[in-house]
Amino acid sequence: MDVHKAIETRRALRSLAPAEIDGDLVRDLASHARLAPSCFNNQPWRFVFVSDPARLEAMKPVFNSGNQWCHAASLMIAVFSRKEDDCVIKERAYHRFDTGMAVAFLILRATEMGLVAHPIAGYSPAKTREVLGIPDDCDVITVILVGRQAAEPDPTLSPEKLEAETRRPERLPLEQFAFRDRYGG
Numbered sequence: 001m002d003v004h005k006a007i008e009t010r011r012a013l014r015s016l017a018p019a020e021i022d023g024d025l026v027r028d029l030a031s032h033a034r035l036a037p038s039c040f041n042n043q044p045w046r047f048v049f050v051s052d053p054a055r056l057e058a059m060k061p062v063f064n065s066g067n068q069w070c071h072a073a074s075l076m077i078a079v080f081s082r083k084e085d086d087c088v089i090k091e092r093a094y095h096r097f098d099t100g101m102a103v104a105f106l107i108l109r110a111t112e113m114g115l116v117a118h119p120i121a122g123y124s125p126a127k128t129r130e131v132l133g134i135p136d137d138c139d140v141i142t143v144i145l146v147g148r149q150a151a152e153p154d155p156t157l158s159p160e161k162l163e164a165e166t167r168r169p170e171r172l173p174l175e176q177f178a179f180r181d182r183y184g185g
């Protein structure tokens with residue numbers, strides 16, 4: 001799969017069926033995240049890959065009530081970084097930006113492997129830290145839910161999220177966010 005195809009194929013699907021998760025898969029995903037660019041090559045991203053059934057169960061209270069579909073994931077990836085581990089140039093702290101790029105690489109690789117890899121914001125960072133032993137000074141930026149696309153829709157989904165399973169949510173027209181030669185907002 002080329003980059004264009006992976007970008008086009010990737011979807012934040014929510015109806016998840018089990019996927020086989022082993023050490024090779026985890027290493028593969030981490031290896032692709034590893035090659036992302038970062039400020040001064042600081043590589044601030046950190047990941048905890050959770051696939052042990054008991055640990056997946058322990059993660060369930062972490063998710064907001066609207067995100068019950070997350071419970072069906074075969075792999076949950078907690079993503080975090082520390083401001084101190086990357087460039088801070090006056091008001092610009094780059095750890096979240098650099099970690100986001102690593103996450104994008106990981107998600108595209110998962111897509112190429114035929115997996116759904118869905119990042120979310122609807123979780124408790126404090127509970128995630130507690131369950132996974134992540135230090136308090138780390139920003140828990142997202143949790144990525146990984147599985148296979150299920151044949152049947154998840155019954156907990158709202159009508160809006162159900163529709164998004166088959167139709168990609170609308171994007172802004174290019175003219176609203178991409179400008180040539182001068183900002184034209």
Ligand SMILES: Cc1cc2nc3c(=O)[nH]c(=O)nc-3n(C[C@H](O)[C@H](O)[C@H](O)COP(=O)(O)O)c2cc1C
Binds near residue numbers: 010011012119123169
């Ligand atoms: C930072 C971030 C947070 C998100 N949080 C949630 C979430 O809490 N629950 C959820 O169901 N989807 C969540 N999503 C998925 C988005 O709703 C989804 O990416 C968007 O609607 C576009 O759909 P698409 O990715 O399938 O093209 C999140 C995505 C991102 C990047």
